Amino acid sequence: MNAEDIRDYCLSLKNTTESLPFDDVSLVFKVENKMYLLISLDAVEANIAVKCDPEQAEILRDHYSAVEPAYHFNKKYWNNIYLNRDMSDDEIKQWIRHSYHEVIRKLPKKIREEYTGE
Numbered sequence: 448m449n450a451e452d453i454r455d456y457c458l459s460l461k462n463t464t465e466s467l468p469f470d471d472v473s474l475v476f477k478v479e480n481k482m483y484l485l486i487s488l489d490a491v492e493a494n495i496a497v498k499c500d501p502e503q504a505e506i507l508r509d510h511y512s513a514v515e516p517a518y519h520f521n522k523k524y525w526n527n528i529y530l531n532r533d534m535s536d537d538e539i540k541q542w543i544r545h546s547y548h549e550v551i552r553k554l555p556k557k558i559r560e561e562y563t564g565e
Contacts, residue, residue, distance in 0.1 A: 448536045450474070450486050453495060456540060457484055460547050461562065479554055483546040493530040495539075497546035500524070507542065 448456075457463050457476040466475050472489040475482050485496040496517045499507060504526055507514045513532030517525035528534060528542060551562045 448530055448539050450488065450493065452536070453484075453486060453530075453539070453543070456543060457547075460544070463547075478547060478550050479558060481550045481554075483550045484543060494527045495530065495543070496525050496527050497542050498524055498549045499526055499542075499545060500549060503545065511538075 454465065454474060454476075458465060460478070462478050464477050464480075466477070467473070472487065474486040474488065476484040476486075483498055487494055487496070501524060504516075504524060507526055508516070511528075511532070511534055513529045513534045514526050515529070517527045528539060530539065534542075551559060554562075
């Protein structure tokens, strides 16, 4: 996947918004004003940062050479996925969805109901 494909996929997820942070070298995707994905636009190697629960973050790192802790965030919860390594487009989408749902899972119940039908 390239950055444009990832952008299109993120924007297809319910209530996703896109913004350029203060540095103008990355795209940030949020749901309910909470970030779930960052695309580094100026990186030497194309990558995205995704949010994971700690257990999933460890599994992700152990299973894929394309994944490393995101040192510019809380590395316990955030991982960089390098797009030109060993992950398929479907696997990348799976981790984007995981990150998106990880944010939704932590929303107040009344807001979360809109996404999960709880």
